[in-house]
Amino acid sequence: MYLTMWEEKALNGEFGEALALAMKVIVKVGEALGADRLITISHAHVSGISVHNIGVEGVELIESIARKGGKVRVYTTANPCSLAYLQKLRNVYGEEIYSLQHRLVEALIAMGVDAKSFTCTPYVLRRPSMGEHLAWSESSAVIYANSVIGARSNREAGFIALMAAISGRTYYAGLHDDENRIPQLLIDVEFRVNSIALASALGLYLGAICSEIPFIRIRFDAPSMLRQIMIKSMLASIATTSDLGMVYLDGITPDIHRIRIDIQSLERISVDMNDVKNYMESCHANVLFIGCPHLTVSEIKTLLGSETVVHQLKALNIEKILIATPKLTENFESELYRSIGVRLVKHGIEFELLPGVCPVVSDLRKAGLSAVMTIHGKAAHYMPRVAGVKACLVNVL
Numbered sequence: 001m002y003l004t005m006w007e008e009k010a011l012n013g014e015f016g017e018a019l020a021l022a023m024k025v026i027v028k029v030g031e032a033l034g035a036d037r038l039i040t041i042s043h044a045h046v047s048g049i050s051v052h053n054i055g056v057e058g059v060e061l062i063e064s065i066a067r068k069g070g071k072v073r074v075y076t077t078a079n080p081c082s083l084a085y086l087q088k089l090r091n092v093y094g095e096e097i098y099s100l101q102h103r104l105v106e107a108l109i110a111m112g113v114d115a116k117s118f119t120c121t122p123y124v125l126r127r128p129s130m131g132e133h134l135a136w137s138e139s140s141a142v143i144y145a146n147s148v149i150g151a152r153s154n155r156e157a158g159f160i161a162l163m164a165a166i167s168g169r170t171y172y173a174g175l176h177d178d179e180n181r182i183p184q185l186l187i188d189v190e191f192r193v194n195s196i197a198l199a200s201a202l203g204l205y206l207g208a209i210c211s212e213i214p215f216i217r218i219r220f221d222a223p224s225m226l227r228q229i230m231i232k233s234m235l236a237s238i239a240t241t242s243d244l245g246m247v248y249l250d251g252i253t254p255d256i257h258r259i260r261i262d263i264q265s266l267e268r269i270s271v272d273m274n275d276v277k278n279y280m281e282s283c284h285a286n287v288l289f290i291g292c293p294h295l296t297v298s299e300i301k302t303l304l305g306s307e308t309v310v311h312q313l314k315a316l317n318i319e320k321i322l323i324a325t326p327k328l329t330e331n332f333e334s335e336l337y338r339s340i341g342v343r344l345v346k347h348g349i350e351f352e353l354l355p356g357v358c359p360v361v362s363d364l365r366k367a368g369l370s371a372v373m374t375i376h377g378k379a380a381h382y383m384p385r386v387a388g389v390k391a392c393l394v395n396v397l
């Protein structure tokens, strides 16, 4: 692999142990993938930071890199933590896991990770520009960056993204290269997508049938903010049931003009409502989870701001609604409680904001839950496998 003089020196340890380790990892992964050079990145995003997944050994590894002087060279964000991070659940998860999750966060912040991040929507904090090279490791964020923003990132493992952050480099391969961004399949969605749950179910189905990048012709039937949540949730669902890091969405993906291809010449698959309805099993739970990927304050207001929604939730016997968000300032939290929470509570529905955390990567049985309804395909898919509770998609909101 060709390396610049600076990269050679960094690899040989001239700038410290942590940077040498980071360069070694990035070079090795690049060589394994056939890359002939490294490229600089402008933003890294590190996932896999829930203590339930990473364990004591993972935390100690990250701490040891911080102790060796590991510092990020580019703007770096991190994924949400486990619920064990929250002070209000300290007794529920226990002191040991609470302090382990805090040690991990502190080690990341000591290396220069943005303390305001801890979200799976890093593009809300810093929206990359089209064509920008990134090293992101949250699958829902990667597919959004490539498909909606036109930036470039492979689906990295969390540790590789951290090594990219420290070296400021990634390998030139995969989705960084135009050659690997060519759609191979044409998908025609034959119905209008008019709810988040339907967008999610469609995403799970599309991920299951596509092993190569598809060009998707699709119509969303919703006002713009709702449409945005549908797209986020659909893309996250596609990335859940596939290894895809990007798709083309007709009229949305901005850099289609770079790809010279006759769309009509691609193998065509048409998708109708019957194909996706299996993903919308009927089930019941009195807890509803929203925010997978995380929802912004405006998105929460759009989803829960009307009286009709309260009646819908009552009709489904929802007693509690859990909402995962990026870290919020106290002002935003209290504003949401005032504008939405108070009304829900008046109708007997508990309203709980979960800033900076992800229930899907947390042991929810410890929090007393056994079943959860959601509007998001990724959450419905992973909650039984990772959080240990039953979960299903419900067409509400």
Ligand code: F3S
Pocket: 079, 080, 120, 140, 236, 291, 292, 293, 294, 324, 358, 359, 360, 361, 378, 379, 382
């Ligand atoms: Fe985000 Fe957790 Fe879903 S990280 S995309 S809320 S699984």
